[in-house]
Amino acid sequence: MAFDLYDQKVRCKIVHFVCYPDIMYKSGILDVAFRTLMQPLHNGLADAYKAFCADDKLHFKIVYNTQVIPKPEVLLVLDSSFNPPHWGHHALIEKGLRLYDGRSTQVLLLLAVNNADKAAAPASFDKRMEMMCLMADLLHKNGSAVSVGITDYAKYVDKDIILRKHYKDARTISFLVGFDTIVRIFAPKYYYPRLPSEALESFMASTELCCLTREGNHNLEEQMKYSSDISNGVYEPNIPKSWGAKIHMMENDKIFESISSSAIRKAIAEGQTSEKLSKLLPLPIVDYILSSKDQMF
Numbered sequence: 001m002a003f004d005l006y007d008q009k010v011r012c013k014i015v016h017f018v019c020y021p022d023i024m025y026k027s028g029i030l031d032v033a034f035r036t037l038m039q040p041l042h043n044g045l046a047d048a049y050k051a052f053c054a055d056d057k058l059h060f061k062i063v064y065n066t067q068v069i070p071k072p073e074v075l076l077v078l079d080s081s082f083n084p085p086h087w088g089h090h091a092l093i094e095k096g097l098r099l100y101d102g103r104s105t106q107v108l109l110l111l112a113v114n115n116a117d118k119a120a121a122p123a124s125f126d127k128r129m130e131m132m133c134l135m136a137d138l139l140h141k142n143g144s145a146v147s148v149g150i151t152d153y154a155k156y157v158d159k160d161i162i163l164r165k166h167y168k169d170a171r172t173i174s175f176l177v178g179f180d181t182i183v184r185i186f187a188p189k190y191y192y193p194r195l196p197s198e199a200l201e202s203f204m205a206s207t208e209l210c211c212l213t214r215e216g217n218h219n220l221e222e223q224m225k226y227s228s229d230i231s232n233g234v235y236e237p238n239i240p241k242s243w244g245a246k247i248h249m250m251e252n253d254k255i256f257e258s259i260s261s262s263a264i265r266k267a268i269a270e271g272q273t274s275e276k277l278s279k280l281l282p283l284p285i286v287d288y289i290l291s292s293k294d295q296m297f
């Protein structure tokens, strides 16, 4: 299939560049290498997305790897619409990685092309994948093994099943989420007429959730005690007590807690400077957005 062929081609090129990361980073060769690599890779992403859409049976596909850990102890998944990726996402990944420090960890940036609540809006999915690759490269510079994938499943319970099939050797699958998302994962409306306790039983039996606080309807204290509230039975019968131990609450840094993709899209549409935007999202992504031929947002 065209898609698999593409994947193999990309992997061969990438393996060549990740062999000697330390020397290559320090000498700056890796930046050059990635930039050379970026062009054909980015061209391929649009085709990869088309091929993904054309195959009804395909619900998950890896489209890019900075490095693959063969049998990772932990698969750390950030599922998002990446519209665009930003420093809030980056903080979530960095804090999640710290939580599993000392265990071999593969990070997966997972593009959700279907949302449980909202219809797709610009940017196009191939552009989002390009921006995800830029984020992956940035994380890789700090030593993380990162893959970029795509799924058409909207709910976490379904994403988890497909990821378990793909990453059979990963001992722990842990989803990185912000506080606004964790409350939606456990909201009864997504599973009606079943209760979350029933619909999410096997998901929560085998999965962990790393949750970062975020500006919103709940203050910091309320957010930070969410998992202990669950352990104390506050949300029974919807959320069983035993699930509290599977949820790791992480406190956000002030500078990242209010960043959101929608605020960034607005800032870009209003013509904010690259300097101001770079406080919200990494400069290579700012540059990519601002240099796009057609207006992305």
Ligand SMILES: Nc1ncnc2c1ncn2[C@@H]1O[C@H](COP(=O)(O)OP(=O)(O)OP(=O)(O)O)[C@@H](O)[C@H]1O
Pocket (backbone or CB within 6 Å): 079, 080, 081, 082, 083, 087, 088, 089, 092, 176, 177, 178, 179, 180, 181, 182, 212, 213, 214, 252, 256, 257, 258, 259, 260, 261, 262, 263
């Ligand atoms: N600033 C942030 N701090 C903590 N978590 C965040 C932050 N931004 C996003 N997240 C979390 O990252 C995951 C993916 O985020 P999502 O794609 O919804 O980004 P978003 O910035 O909220 O997008 P949008 O504004 O378009 O709704 C979600 O679990 C979300 O809660």
Ligand SMILES: NC(=O)c1ccc[n+]([C@@H]2O[C@H](COP(=O)(O)O)[C@@H](O)[C@H]2O)c1
Pocket (backbone or CB within 6 Å): 079, 080, 081, 112, 114, 115, 116, 117, 118, 153, 154, 155, 156, 157, 181, 184, 185, 186, 187, 190
């Ligand atoms: N119950 C659930 O599993 C559930 C609820 C809400 C959002 N989601 C997913 O969370 C991700 C991020 O969603 P938002 O962009 O709406 O924050 C998307 O993949 C979305 O489909 C899942």
